[in-house]
Amino acid sequence: MADLAQRKPIDVRRQAGFGTIAIACVAVLYLPIVVIILYSFNSASSLGANFKGLTLEWYRLVFADAAFFEATWMSLVIATCATGIATVLATMAALGTTRKREWTGQRAAFIMINSPLMVPEIITAISLLVFFSSLSTYTGIEFGIGKLILSHTVFCIPFAYLPIRARLEGMGLDLEQAAADLYARPRDTFRYVTLPLLAPGIGSGAALAFIVSFDDFTISQFVAGPGETTLPLYIWSRIRRTLTPELNAMCTLILLVSIALIVVGFVIANRRKSEK
């Protein structure tokens, strides 16, 4: 009896040990990242495990490296172009597949738009290599840097499309209907009602597209021609020689770009969600 009376109300959700696993899991996910960031400030010049002291020397070397800046510029140009094109196309497609009626072939279009997500990256990479090289062999058309931009655009479209479409699906048609009832022209309804409401979706779609383009290694490695070295390709060319503390500094800088973009995208998306 005493035993029964003393029994505390149990937390029905608790499962023993799950919290520990969750924390271990986060630790595992972050450990390599944190270590590489930490060692980018290590003053020991050989890449042993011993941590001597703090230094910014490796960053100074990175910033003095002209090839690093060229590669960063190349990555920025390609990611900006690919993101721009992909976001515009994806926004149009998202409107076309949610506003306002279902058309025959819409499902097929949906599958088509998302298909780049289902193909393993290495296959996309070699297929684009084959495609562009056949094109230049048989027709003599050379795209130059356009090859990278077009290749990135293809796999950026679904990444931009999905958040924009999700946003549109959550919006409902009432406001647009109200604008139309008040005799707003379709163009004005779009400009003053749909677009502002859609902005967070477009923002997070564009952020994702930018990250996947900026970070892409596999596809760029096969598609890029001489002189079209993006940042990940440059890092790869360096790591093939040897690991250096400088490389840790470069990796840290790349990580910071994606982390900053993710956090900003996340905050925007969540603020709008709570406003709604």
Added chain:
Amino acid sequence: MAAHSDIVRQDLKTQRRLTLPSVAVIFLFGLVPLLIVMAYSFMKPAVYGGVEPELSLEAYVSFLFQRDLFDDTLVFSADYLLIFLRTALFAMVATLTCLLIGFPTAYYMATRPESQRNRWVLLITIPFWSNLLVRTIAILFIIRDDGPINAGLMALGIIDAPLPILFSNTAIVAGLFYSFLPFMILPIYSSIERFDFQLVEAGYDLYARRWQVLRHIILPIAKPGIITGSVLVFIPAFGAYVTPLILGGGNHMMIGDLIALQFRAARNWPLGAAFSMILMAFVLILLILQIRKNPREALHG
């Protein structure tokens, strides 16, 4: 009435026009290249890369057989098949490990107070979107012979000589696990997060034990998430290229490297194309199976 159907027709036309450019770009630069690869897989290799436009099944035949140099007979050769099987094994072990660690994590996240959940999701999302190449280099960095893990273990006196983890099968599987873990956690999380825990309370009222509740209530609820997560881990792990490239050191090939090799040093495009088609067929079968199992989730993955 006529006016109304005109409007409908006009709307549909606009919608098609809006969708067309995306579909056209992906068709031209996504699907057409794949079709070319498929066509190349049925041709003969040219000497310096590229193909001879001549129909041949040689590429597919050499997946399982080797042609004898002298008398041209076919001899069974398991080399490529073994790489394929090894890839499947690596991907499977990585998927299972992800599930084993990912499920409790997702469950724990989904049972946090609502205010904390977003923070957890962000915590898992950051590595998910961080540069894969850099993350893989980071692993390379910590498991090196003179890296922090080995140095730490040696300083503690647990081992005398560094563990040769790098360039081993373990390194590749660990790398796959680490790369794709968030793909497992997030879908399971979203399948549990919506769940109403009163059902669990009912379970306890009926004297169920914790593991019984887990087994008979939570697991069925999380099943769509588990399936989606497993597919999302298995597919990229199966087609992995960067992970074995960096952590395998060229000794332990997976199918992704094998394909890459045919388009680079080996210069046998048809063979690489045939391997790609085999890999693609495998992936498509998995995706179709998954969509059959839970049609609702599939469209949002």
